[in-house]
Amino acid sequence: MAPRVLVSDKLSETAIQIFRDRGIDVDFQPDLGKDKEKLAEIIGRYDGLAIRSATKATAKLLERAEKLKVIGRAGIGVDNIDIPAASKKGIIVMNTPFGNAITTAEHAIALMFAVARQIPEANASTHAGKWEKSRFMGVEITGKILGVIGAGNIGSIVCSRALGLKMHVLAYDPFLSAERAKEIGVTKVALDELLAKADFITLHVPKTEKTKNILGKENLAKTKKGVRIINCARGGLVDEAALAEALTSGHVAGAAFDVFETEPAKESPLFALPNVVCTPHLGASTNEAQENVALQVAEQISDYLIRGAVTNALNMPAISADEAPRLKPVIRLADVLGSFVGQMQESAAKEIEILYDGAPAEMNTKALTSALLAGFLRAHATDVNMVSAPTLIKEKGILLSEVTRDKSGVYDGFIKLTVKTETGTLSVAGTVFSDLKPRLIQVQDINMDTEVNPYMVYLTNKDVPGIIGSVGATLGEAKINIASFQLGRKKEEGKAIALISVDGEVKESVLKQLLKNPNVQEAKSLSFNIE
The missing domain is CATH 3.30.1330.90 (D-3-phosphoglycerate dehydrogenase; domain 3)
Known part of the structure; x- marks a missing residue:
């Protein structure tokens, strides 16, 4: 009997066809993730679950998932999946960490330009029929010091782009070796040194107990006066209230945020502050990235259910399709x-x-x-x-x-x-x-x-x-x-x-x-x- 996979969020038709071509019985219900009761009612029928961010794979839902063997998240973030609960039931949790890396890195660079030159405010002013040329005095990127917190897959791409813009790049990452730092052309430093020297700071780390509020009130006070802060990684890495205070006092010159501690972000201490650029979690929102992660998750789930291969799992050692x-x-x-x-x-x-x-x-x-x-x-x-x-x-x-x-x-x-x-x-x-x-x-x-x-x-x-x-x-x-x-x-x-x-x-x-x-x-x- 063919394995059954439920797709409860929006995936491309090409991704759905991958399941079919691999012999998977796929049930495509792209709006089901929003209906918790209906999802809980039918989840017990499936061997695999493919999702984006709308579906919440909670412990309560997983209790009903009697046959479920694998959950595939089209994207990198898995905040909507209870991984300990999945692990307890033997459900493998996969994500697609590389499909949207370039897109997210490019968004961080775009936000850095936007906050440096106050582009959103200048755009709104000009659309309103004003010509406030002297009001929007920006700063150059060239020659400035960029502090990158987290030099993993996305962070290293940001480093590469920043070096191409003739910036000097400092990187803080406990897992970054001296050899790797040299290879990507950055200077590895301690966090305090990065905070003290950087003109711009961009974050590219997961949210964990160690990284939660890594830029809290204490660390924000250690930053260079006039710093600009960009966060396209995860909400909760920066204390939004403390940052709002630092922006109001003038210690922090600007900020650009794509992610927030609570999402959807209907309100935030950062909203309405001058020289704060906010976007609604658009880091992975390009046609290329959405298609890439959808295709990847379809391939990964199919490979596991058909051949036992484990790729990009967060709670299981990798097993290639060949082995x-x-x-x-x-x-x-x-x-x-x-x-x-x-x-x-x-x-x-x-x-x-x-x-x-x-x-x-x-x-x-x-x-x-x-x-x-x-x-x-x-x-x-x-x-x-x-x-x-x-x-x-x-x-x-x-x-x-x-x-x-x-x-x-x-x-x-x-x-x-x-x-x-x-x-x-x-x-x-x-x-x-x-x-x-x-x-x-x-x-x-x-x-x-x-x-x-x-x-x-x-x-x-x-x-x-x-x-x-x-x-x-x-x-x-x-x-x-x-x-x-x-x-x-x-x-x-x-x-x-x-x-x-x-x-x-x-x-x-x-x-x-x-x-x-x-x-x-x-x-x-x-x-x-x-x-």
């Missing part, structure tokens, strides 16, 4: 290994170590780790998934380490999971053979070779004769059919492990019966989802 088929059986193996140890675990985990040997070490280990952690946690919490698992591990305070190495044994590669708990250490290793099925090759450092089946029994026992017969007799009396019986042992320690594949779930009463055998030390029933 998805090759990665799928190894992801299944990682999930099994995590599930195995999770089901064996009897006390709180303190440390998790994952070893990728050979072929898996050359794959997308972030995705593999997410799958393994999901399998591990799912033994104790049913609502865990690849998206939410890494976050949950951090929240639990469990130390996580990953090691990759070249092929070291007879297998092309394997994954080994070791978990240190409050009472001991659990370990398991597995690989994937040519049949693409997961196999366990080591349990508790005892070598084995067994195919993973949906229902299995794990035993630790004394390495003595007759154990297979006595265990088989107990399972036979309980009407449990044995599919395979694999043993591994450490002869010098007199210790052995058995993994028994059976045709159905083994009840607790049968496990208790097995433990009555004086040679059986531990008996557990295991189950795996290996579809």
Whole structure:
């Protein structure tokens, strides 16, 4: 059955056709995003949701999204999506961060010119039949210092354009390396230095707890007198009330804003102030940008639903379309290994170590780790998934380490999971053979070779004769059919492990019966989802 995608905001017909061409059953209802009740009523029917900014993917809505696997936002901002709620349900959230980068950067440059030369006010005055040439005295851009807060994708384009205008560019960005700063031709500085020296300041960072009101009252006071401030990034990066005070006092000479703390912005302390240019969130509003992001989101959602590729996801490691088929059986193996140890675990985990040997070490280990952690946690919490698992591990305070190495044994590669708990250490290793099925090759450092089946029994026992017969007799009396019986042992320690594949779930009463055998030390029933 073809995946179903709901498009609840306006996307171009070309983007809708991409879904159809890829075999997606697409339901195009461009005005539905404004109708919360109707959207909630039907959202449970769809595997994918494509939106712009009108649709609000709230936690309440996502509770009704029983089948939803992916949300694609045509644009960069995801303020209208509850990402933690989506992650908890295993819904991948994608955006299109590059489709409108040039458009947004150009708008920032345009606003910088507009506020430097007071173009909007001069335009209104001239339209009113006035000729106030002496009133609108502007400043040149050439030779001025531009302070760029955030030199990522959009910010770096702004830097390039500003350098072309013969400006001197200072950049503040904690993630900007010295090499990258040199490459794009800017001087990397601390925030205080940027504030003190810049003639113009433009912001290009996401809104986070660290960047909220990054230009608040205190930092605005540190700016150079006569500075002009441009914000085409996110509302809330600048304290609008504090900026209004600085504009009124004359410390700040002008401002140009495309984004506001509350949108749609019906009122703001900045409105009606002289030499403040305001536009209604037009950063991405060009025909080219709107078409680009619409096409990108259609491609990304289709690639995920059809091929398992993950692109520009905010809560999941990227998986390319080329690697998805090759990665799928190894992801299944990682999930099994995590599930195995999770089901064996009897006390709180303190440390998790994952070893990728050979072929898996050359794959997308972030995705593999997410799958393994999901399998591990799912033994104790049913609502865990690849998206939410890494976050949950951090929240639990469990130390996580990953090691990759070249092929070291007879297998092309394997994954080994070791978990240190409050009472001991659990370990398991597995690989994937040519049949693409997961196999366990080591349990508790005892070598084995067994195919993973949906229902299995794990035993630790004394390495003595007759154990297979006595265990088989107990399972036979309980009407449990044995599919395979694999043993591994450490002869010098007199210790052995058995993994028994059976045709159905083994009840607790049968496990208790097995433990009555004086040679059986531990008996557990295991189950795996290996579809």
